[in-house]
Amino acid sequence: MRWLIPRLDDFRARHSRIRVSLETFAEPTPMSEHDVDLAIAYSRGKPIRRGAEKLVDDCCGIYASPGLIERESVIGLADLVRLPLLGATQDDWDWQVWCKAHGVDMADLSFPHRFDVDDAAIAAAQAGLGVVLATAMFVERELAAGSLVAMPGCPELDVGAYWLLLSPTGLLWKRRVPVSPWGIS
Numbered sequence: 001m002r003w004l005i006p007r008l009d010d011f012r013a014r015h016s017r018i019r020v021s022l023e024t025f026a027e028p029t030p031m032s033e034h035d036v037d038l039a040i041a042y043s044r045g046k047p048i049r050r051g052a053e054k055l056v057d058d059c060c061g062i063y064a065s066p067g068l069i070e071r072e073s074v075i076g077l078a079d080l081v082r083l084p085l086l087g088a089t090q091d092d093w094d095w096q097v098w099c100k101a102h103g104v105d106m107a108d109l110s111f112p113h114r115f116d117v118d119d120a121a122i123a124a125a126q127a128g129l130g131v132v133l134a135t136a137m138f139v140e141r142e143l144a145a146g147s148l149v150a151m152p153g154c155p156e157l158d159v160g161a162y163w164l165l166l167s168p169t170g171l172l173w174k175r176r177v178p179v180s181p182w183g184i185s
Contacts, residue, residue, distance in 0.1 A: 004040070044093070044160040052163040056137065060094060061156040063122075063139055063148040064131040071128075076153030080104060084130035087114040088121035095133055097159045122148070 008020060040055065041048045064074070064083075072083060081104075085095065092111065099106050113129055115121040118138055125132035126147045136156060142148040 039165040041163050041165055042160055043163060044097075048163045048165060052165050055162045055164050057158040058160040058162065059136045059156050060098060060133050060159050061136050061139075062098075062131050062133055062151040062154040063125055063142070064151055065126055065128040065147065066149050068125075068128045068131070069149060069151070074152060077102065077104070078153075080131070080151070080154065081108045083110075084112045085109050086121045086124050086130040086132045087111045088116075088118050088132065088134070094159050098133055098157050101157050102155070 011018075011020065041052070042058070062080070068074070068083070072079065074083070087095065089095075092106075095109070095111075096106055098104075099109070113121075113124055115124065118134060121132045122134055122139060122142065124130060125134075126142060131151055139148055143150070
């Protein structure tokens with residue numbers, strides 16, 4: 001949502017007769033069970049289904065408040081083991097993928113705070129409660145404002161992707177409305 005909502009005004013300007021209604025689901029939900037024209041789905045690896053169009057890779061980085069970086073004298077990846085980490089996914093699967101790719105042992109890490117949504121974990125990182133592994137495009141505003149900074153020596157990693165799904169029975173499909181170019185890719 002934090003990525004999509006700022007782009008809706010552009011879509012509305014191009015397609016003023018299309019009404020947008022947003023709902024979120026924690027689990028994949030068949031489009032046929034709802035009056036849905038379009039869905040954005042997440043996948044940790046392969047495409048969601050045949051015909052899905054990749055919108056964007058989920059490129060994640062590690063971010064913290066400048067105050068935490070300064071207070072803890074963070075200079076690189078080795079400092080990760082002594083910092084409080086913020087979890088924002090079920091079972092910290094994203095941290096597991098990132099750590100495996102960068103040779104960090106999850107057993108050495110501490111997760112004092114867990115959240116069920118990225119927004120809460122990002123807000124906690126801004127408040128200096130710990131470091132967050134977040135999708136880079138989700139923290140663009142915070143980085144620009146200086147309330148978050150990338151943790152030094154911690155490279156970004158693609159951990160999944162967001163996919164666009166059009167319902168073949170929906171109006172967008174039938175009217176051939178070009179959805180991808182409206183600023184979400």
